[in-house]
Structures are given as structure tokens and as C-alpha cells.
Amino acid sequence: MVKVELVGVHSVKKRLADGSVKTYYYAWRGGPAIKFDPAKERRKFTEEYLRLTRERDDAPYQGCMAEIIRGYLKSPHYRDLKPSTREGYDFAIRAIESEFYDMTAKQISAPGTRSIFLQWRDEMAETHKRKADLYMSVLQRVLWYALDREMIEKHPLERVTKVNDGTRRDIIWSDDDIATFKAKAREPLVRALLLAAWTGQRQGDLLALTWSAYDGHAIRLRQSKTGAHVAVKVSAELKRILDSAKAVNAKQETPAATILTNRSGQPWGSGFKSSWRKAMAAAGIEGRTFHDLRGTFVTLAYRNGASIREIAEITGHTEKDAETIIRKHYLVSSAAVEKIESRTLTVNQGEFSKLASGDNE
Template sequence: MEGKLVGVHKVNVKLADGTTATYYYAWRGKGAPRIMSKPGTKAFTQEYIRLTRDRPTKAVEGTISSLIEDFRATAKYKALAPSTRKDYERMFGLIKEVFGVIPVAAVEARGSRRRFLEWRDTMKDAPRSADMHIGLLSRLFAWAKDNEIILRNPLERVEKLHEGSRRDTVWTMEQINTVLTRAAPHIRSVACMALWTMQRQADLLTMPMIAFDGERVSIKQGKTGARVRITAAPDILPILNEAKEAKRQRVLVNSFGQSWTSSGFKASWRKEMAKLGISGVTFHDLRGTAITYAYAHLDRSHEEKIRLIAEISGHSREDAEGIIRRHYLAGQEVIDAISRGTR
């Protein structure tokens, strides 16, 4: 079989017990994936084809593909949160399929903007995804322009297709009470921590026990790198103290007492919300809900409210105010309505 499939690399390895095993790799060299199927079988051939089809190849210099590779090699890109890079890699894969061989010089040419936007519009049935793809392409071109690789970014000031926002997606007190009183303990703890710390899901699930000093929780946010210190509210002290007494590495754990994985939590959360009959809101909306309710109930001036919320959530003051005004509250009348409804 290995003779028929060009490039298959056969290696004989002596094992610890003295026996010899033969391993097959899709090609010779560092990083070559091992073919796990049995040699001489149809599965072996299919696996070889799949592995060689996906084999990374060096991008042609001076093309959009090479531009992407250069951008991915920057320190700023490597500093992105793993989840962000994962999303970018997926989108870059599609971008390279469509535009990879196009010369970088063509990016500046008259008419390129129209071509890129026409491609975006082929995804109009999923407007948010379309906006994310064209936004990433614009970011790539902005980096290239800043580094004098191109003279203009043809995707500056592109209007978004997706017009939705989360301003109306605030958890009701009934929904919050349902989660905090009826949800499974391992789900309830995460929701409670989210409401009282205003932190993102990833930062909550990976929060180490050493972040709690007995009074405050210190968090370095994975997405922004911001460092925040939060006085532990009475509602979350039992969660923190329980984790401390159990000598856990992380504050929050699943039903088996093990650290959460992102996919594991999302699946468990989805099942629990279905069980509780909660729909129309997401875990991410808990962060905005906490900000909304905090703003509505704090007996402070507007400026002081913004400052306190920014300190807890890790947002800049400008971003915190933007969230309140544009995405969650949409005006003083909504603040007043929330205040009346939750007193």
C-alpha cells in the first residue's frame, strides 16, 4: 500500500518492551501526521487522502494568502485570546479559499471594495457571520496599510448587515430567580458568579482559586488583558469559601467536581435552560443584565455609576457607558421601567 501512495513515510520504532512497531506517516518531515488506519485497507487510503488534502502549504508570496500568514505571525495576533484566534482561523480559511491567490496589489485597485462586498452579500442569510468575515478582512487590510504594504484599505467604513443588538435582551427578575433557586448547583454557581462579578464566561470558568484572597477576587480578563479586583459580594462568598475548603484549583467545577471545559459548560447550560423553560436570553446576556440592574439601582450620580461599573466589569468608562446607552438600556425611560419593576 505504501508503495502505491506517493509520499507515505514508513518508520520502524523499537518499543520499551523490546518489540518493533511500524508507523506510517502521510509524508516525511516534522509535523507529519500519523496514519492510524490499518495499511492495505480502504480506510488507510481515505485517511491518507484526507491528511494530504489538508496539508498546509506555503502561501505564494505577494498574495492575500501570504498577507494573512504575515498577519498571523505578528505578536499582536498571537496575543489574542485562544477562542478569538480559533474563530479567526476558521474565517481566514474561507477567505483564503475565495481570495487567497489574488495579488496584494489588486486590493488597492479600483473596484476591489465592490468585489469584497459582493462576496459578503453571498452570506446575507447569516448577516452577523457576514459582518464578522468582512470585518476580519478589513482588519487584515488595516494592518497592511499601517505597515505600508498597501496604500489604502478598501473596506473602511463598511456598514453592517446585522442590525440587531442585545438592548432588549435583559434577563427578567423571574428568570434570574428561577436559575438561582431551581437550577442544578453547578449551573447556579456559575450564574451567580456572573451576576455578581460581571465577568465573561471564559474568565469565570477558568478563575483559579488563588484569585480569591478571602475578601476580594482578582481577575485578569482573557479577552482584553484588563486586571480587575472585585470585593466579593455576600451572595458569592459561600461559593468561593466552598472552593477554598475543597482545595480546588479552580473556583467553579462541573457536576463531577472537575474543571469546566468551554464546550462542556455550553452543553450543560443549554440543557439546564431547556429544563427550566428559559428562552430568549443567553449566558452572555447575564453580563449586560448585571450592568443594567447595577446602573438602575445604584444611588449615585451618572458619572459615579459609570466609574463603579467600569471598575468591576473591566470596561473603560467610555465602553461601559456605551453598553448602557446603546446596547442594554436605550434610554432613561428603560432605566426607570426596570427600577419600578424590580423594587
């Protein structure tokens, strides 16, 4: 049975006619049933729980985002929305509430929270840019309500550029950022960081990556967004951490199928984003997101001699975007870019032969 950590959720086990046991969940003891299975539909389960508990006098998560949203839904601004506009707001509010329901007012006002919200927005923008902008706009409105009612001390999203107007493609993690995170974070999260920084793949693809994709020398996968099959030869640094994690996983009573696992050695569910945000805050790293590690890979690949075309084939960036990242961080003229493009490298089906050395000093 999945452990349900939401405050007040009540569960009851019942034996069915076929002899199997089923667990039923309720918003509170004696309260309405939650129709979703937390093991299969965790986000919908959370959304339904929060919806069902909103009107209770003792509604949970007082002083948190959940309470702010409860207040906003009763405000004139929300109630005066046109039905068509309110429908879009409702979708956004459910997503915001399920993601940040237990974030306290103090945390919302604290330094670093802006980066947390922007990371959430940017991850969504990978597949739905318009939705990302809408959800961010609604979150801004909810937080303006909270600031106006003195529920928070600072609005962390006063000015936010829309995704369609500007991207984070030229933002990367510095060597110091990576070193700081590695020193502060737990091993499962360091593993996630290095896997992203040394492969350039998207978060969703990395979380789904199984051990069968790693042969000890390279990682092979099919990108969910582009459908492209890519193979990335692992660096020495990444190989060390993957080999160690694989050995530990093999000793488990029930080894995990995925490369990235939580502290309990189980595949990450929706909890990855929350754990990542907390690790970023603990490390004191601001202005960087998990998504920015894709751009970081571009710079690491360049350090090891890869061409713009090869980088784009691996990451799914356009060559123009890859060139933009490289220009900003390493190059000073178009002649330098052309020099990179003219290099002759030993490449086998898109793998970086030089990247395998891990020599990025």
C-alpha cells in the first residue's frame, strides 16, 4: 500500500469476493471517498483531497499555499471572472495547489522561492508553453491576493517574462554551482544532477530511464518529445556514480528498474520535484533550474571537443540554440564557431568519443 502523507486522509482495507484486498481512501474519517488511486494517480488524488477539504472549518495546511488559495477562491477577483476565463483558472489553481499546497507563507516570501516557481514553469513549458504562461499568470494573481491581504510579506513573482518572449537556453550551471550541490545534496539527487549534466536529456526522460539503457559505457534512449533515438557515451565521473548505484541496487531485495531512485531506493514519483526544490534551497543555489542542466551539457560537450551539430543531435536543441549557448559562454566571434564546426571528430552514431574521458578540468 502506498503511504499517504496528506493530513487527515483515512484509509480502509476491504476483502473482495475474489479474496483480494482493496484499500479505499477518504478525505477524512467519515468523509467523502477519494476516487483516485494514490499509487497510480498521485496528482489527481492530491487535487481531489484538497478540493474536498476546502470548505471545512478545520481545513488543513493553515498558513500555507492551500489556505491562500482557499481565500482567493472566495475573493471578488475570482468570483467576477467570466465563466470561460474561470475554467482556465480552475485548471491552473488545481495544478498550483497540488504542487505547492504545503509551502508556508514564510517560504513563499523567502529568497530562492522565485527560482522554485520558475523551475516549475519551465518544466511545464517544455511541452506546453501557453499553459506554462497561463499557470504562471494565475499563480502571480493568487500571490498578489496574498500580499494584499498581508498573508505573505513579499511577492516573489512581481515581474516574470513569458516563456514565448524569452527562454533559459543561455543559462547554465557553473562549475561552482555543481560543486556546491554535490557537496550539499543526497546521493540520489547528485546522481540526477550528473546524469542530466552529462547527457543533456529532459527530466521526464531521465526519470523514466531504466538500467537496461546503460551498458557500462553509454546510455541509449528514445526521447519522448522528439522521438529521436540517441546514444551518449558516459563521462568517467558519471560512470563512477552509475556503477556504484547499480551495484547497490543489485543488492536490494527488490531492485529498482530505473536509474534514478529516491532515498528509499524506489523509482521517483511526483516527489522528485519537491525533493529537488528542497535540495536547491539547502545548497543555497538560486537562479538555476534542473532544466538548465541541458544547456550545461552543451558547454561540457564543447569543452570535450563536440561540434554544434553533434551536440544538437544528442540534446534535441536546434543547432541555432546550441550555438547561442556556446557563443554566450565560450566564443567571441562567428569565426570561432566556424572553427568548431570544421573540426573532425571520431563519432559513432552520435556518441562523443572525447566525452567519455570526463576530463572537464
